Amino acid sequence: MALEERDPHTGYLTTGHEWNGIKELNTPVPRAVYFFLIVTVLFSLGYWVLMPAWPLGATYTKGLLGVDQRTTVQEAIERAALERGAWIKSIETESFKDIQANPRLMTIVRQTGRTLFGDNCAVCHGTDAKGGPGFPNLTTGSWMWGGDPQAIAETIRVGINSAHPKSRVSQMMPFGRDKMLQPAEVDNVVDYVRTLSDPAAAKDLKPANLAAGKTVFDASCASCHGKDGKGNLEVGGPDLTDQSWIYGGDAQSIVASVWNGRQGHMPAWEGRLTAAERKILALYVVSLRDGKP
Numbered sequence: 001m002a003l004e005e006r007d008p009h010t011g012y013l014t015t016g017h018e019w020n021g022i023k024e025l026n027t028p029v030p031r032a033v034y035f036f037l038i039v040t041v042l043f044s045l046g047y048w049v050l051m052p053a054w055p056l057g058a059t060y061t062k063g064l065l066g067v068d069q070r071t072t073v074q075e076a077i078e079r080a081a082l083e084r085g086a087w088i089k090s091i092e093t094e095s096f097k098d099i100q101a102n103p104r105l106m107t108i109v110r111q112t113g114r115t116l117f118g119d120n121c122a123v124c125h126g127t128d129a130k131g132g133p134g135f136p137n138l139t140t141g142s143w144m145w146g147g148d149p150q151a152i153a154e155t156i157r158v159g160i161n162s163a164h165p166k167s168r169v170s171q172m173m174p175f176g177r178d179k180m181l182q183p184a185e186v187d188n189v190v191d192y193v194r195t196l197s198d199p200a201a202a203k204d205l206k207p208a209n210l211a212a213g214k215t216v217f218d219a220s221c222a223s224c225h226g227k228d229g230k231g232n233l234e235v236g237g238p239d240l241t242d243q244s245w246i247y248g249g250d251a252q253s254i255v256a257s258v259w260n261g262r263q264g265h266m267p268a269w270e271g272r273l274t275a276a277e278r279k280i281l282a283l284y285v286v287s288l289r290d291g292k293p
Contacts, residue, residue, distance in 0.1 A: 090275045096149040100281060106287070113284025116277055120269065129135035131290050134247060134264065139288050142244035144170065144236040147289065151233075153282035160236070165270060170236030175220065176259030187230035189221065190254045196229040196241045197249055 005014045007025055017024040047053065051063040086102040087108050091099060099105045118127060124135045139148060145155050145168055158164045161171070175181040181189070192213025195202045202210060218227065224237035231239035238246065246264065247257050269278060 020146050078202060088276050091279055095281070096153075096283065099279075100149075100286075106283070109280050109283045110287055113280045113287070116273070116281050120273065121281070129285065131246070136246050137244055138285050140242075140244045141289065142239050142242050144231070144233070144238050146233045147286070149279075149282045149286050152285055155266070156273070156278045156281055157268065157270045160265060160266040162266065162268040164270065165266035169234055170264065172224075172257060172262040174259065174261030177261070181216065181220065181258070185212075185216045186255065186258050189216040190251060190258055192217055193221075193229070193240055193254055193258075194249075194251060197243060197245075224283075 005016070005023075006012070007014060007023065010027075011027060012025045012027050015024045015026045048061070049063065050065045051067055052060055053063065054061045074120050090102075090105060093108070094102075094105070099109065117125075117129065121129070125131050125138055126135070127175065129138040136142075136144070142149070145151055145160075155168060158166045158168060160168045173180065176183065176186045190213070191201075191205045192210050195205070195210065217225075217229070222229075224232055224235050225240050226232050226237065229240040231237045238244075243249065246252070247253055247262060273281070
């Protein structure tokens with residue numbers, strides 16, 4: 001192959017290399033490549049001068065701008081704390097009703113409350129707050145101690161059957177195990193209680209047994225659950241007329257409750273959560289009940 005051969009189509013010289021009849025052209029590097037290489041080098045030099053760049057043993061070059069990521073993060077945290085402090089103060093000072101009427105604050109309540117609930121409450125009540133056997137469903141309107149935000153916040157503060165000196169105290173006695181009721185009386189009162197939440201169940205039960213069960217209920221249960229079975233917020237007696245059952249509303253579960261008794265437990269959160277956090281949780285739980293997670 002002749003040296004200094006020029007390609008007739010492009011006018012560029014060839015390199016003298018040929019593969020299967022294909023000749024390699026000695027084309028110049030595009031000027032744009034040189035331009036971007038120069039810009040990259042200049043940027044690197046400028047970055048090394050202006051920003052922290054080179055390690056120097058126990059220290060490093062600080063750069064003319066004095067940029068420090070720790071300082072940047074600390075400033076961001078301080079700004080967030082200032083912003084948080086503003087709405088925390090509003091939540092601390094405003095009434096539950098005023099907060100619920102404030103869309104901006106309720107957006108914060110739902111966002112912050114979701115995290116607080118997940119960290120502190122979901123282990124018992126579930127991530128969806130619908131509870132499970134032995135743990136109340138918080139998305140319903142059935143509450144042992146009251147379902148308004150003030151009552152919920154107080155329950156969160158002192159707990160139920162907790163070590164707090166002002167704890168809410170609630171216990172169902174083991175009527176069967178301690179022989180306060182005879183087995184037949186337990187069966188009758190269970191039948192009667194089932195009809196309170198499911199009147200249709202009465203058609204399969206003997207009227208005489210239901211009448212006997214009501215007598216037992218009036219004598220032994222009404223003081224906590226009320227004459228009508230709708231519960232008593234003063235003593236934490238559950239409403240037996242709805243479909244919300246902590247331990248189950250089928251015959252077998254009710255028998256177990258009457259026979260062996262029940263005593264739930266909720267820890268007091270006063271020592272772990274601030275007053276504002278408890279207030280946020282109470283409002284968040286109410287928003288779940290209203291269908292606004």
